[in-house]
Amino acid sequence: MKRNRNAKITATVGPVVSNPKNLERLYLDGVDIFRMNFSHGSHEEHAKTYEAIRAIGKRLGVFPTIFADLQGPKFRIGTFEDDKIILQKDDAFRFDLDSTAGDSKRAYLPHPEIFQSAEIGTLLLLDDGKLKFEVISRGKDYVETRVLVGGELSNRKGVAVPNLKLHSSKLTKKDEEDLKFALNLGVDWIVLSMVQ
Numbered sequence: 001m002k003r004n005r006n007a008k009i010t011a012t013v014g015p016v017v018s019n020p021k022n023l024e025r026l027y028l029d030g031v032d033i034f035r036m037n038f039s040h041g042s043h044e045e046h047a048k049t050y051e052a053i054r055a056i057g058k059r060l061g062v063f064p065t066i067f068a069d070l071q072g073p074k075f076r077i078g079t080f081e082d083d084k085i086i087l088q089k090d091d092a093f094r095f096d097l098d099s100t101a102g103d104s105k106r107a108y109l110p111h112p113e114i115f116q117s118a119e120i121g122t123l124l125l126l127d128d129g130k131l132k133f134e135v136i137s138r139g140k141d142y143v144e145t146r147v148l149v150g151g152e153l154s155n156r157k158g159v160a161v162p163n164l165k166l167h168s169s170k171l172t173k174k175d176e177e178d179l180k181f182a183l184n185l186g187v188d189w190i191v192l193s194m195v196q
Contacts, residue, residue, distance in 0.1 A: 067189035068182035078108030084154035096142035
């Protein structure tokens with residue numbers, strides 16, 4: 001089955017579509033590249049998915065591309081006393097190294113490299129950019145911020161710090177283990193999602 005087009009369609013493979021029947025349907029419906037997201041799932045699950053895709057390719061006489069997407073150094077906040085809070089525009093909010101559950105005034109951010117690199121005006125984006133904060137003051141173990149875009153903030157949401165060079169490892173220990181595993185599987189490409 002030769003596809004004559006300039007674009008390639010990529011599908012992320014997760015628990016819902018990782019069985020052979022669904023994978024084959026995806027390929028027949030036009031998917032060229034299968035993405036295995038190493039932020040989720042076990043090595044055993046990824047191995048089963050990989051083998052299922054290769055078996056489909058062999059049966060159809062094709063070679064779909066498979067890539068392993070490593071998690072990278074993902075930053076996350078801690079938890080809240082009531083699991084979530086609501087923040088309004090212009091609220092004051094503090095991120096710090098205090099590991100106790102957060103509340104409507106503060107949250108645990110276990111990443112001192114953010115505090116070391118942040119400056120007045122640095123932006124913090126949380127929950128895939130849904131919430132936006134601006135640093136208004138800082139110390140070696142905290143930043144005080146003003147909410148620019150508010151909303152609901154719940155436990156363990158991701159933190160992105162655009163336009164700021166952080167002094168952190170490019171690959172985590174988990175990434176190194178996942179990389180070795182993916183290379184032994186024989187994936188076609190390795191990608192790293194969280195980069196600076």
